[in-house]
Amino acid sequence: MRIESGTYGANCGARVGNVTRDMTEHCNALDTCRYPVASPADYRAPHACQANLVAKWNCGAGEFHRAEVSVAGKSGGTLVLTCVPSTGPGR
Known part of the structure; x- marks a missing residue:
């Protein structure tokens, strides 16, 4: 994968x-x-703003992805980025 951009708190003015x-x-x-x-x-x-984390990446051959997660508090959790095709249920 190749990261295009990562932004923490853009929804709060970052x-x-x-x-x-x-x-x-x-x-x-x-x-x-x-x-x-x-x-x-x-x-x-800013006070009471729940920041988000937005990731944009590509997997080559024009395959672009975007993921966003809302974050409560200063930290916690993991954002999983992948270029592996999903083949299971829910695909």
Whole structure:
């Protein structure tokens, strides 16, 4: 996979792409990546705003993906990005 952008808190006014470098270091060139959901050290959320994490990546041959998760609090959880085709139920 190739990370196109990663943004934490855009829905709360954060700069788009603020976690792209970190996400790239964790995930580029993998088939599946488990990215830890955590606010960047320099992120300051407006009071009562539940920040989101948005990831955009491609898997080659024009195959682009986007995933978004709402985050309550400063950190917790994992966002799974993958380029492995799903073949099970719910596909």
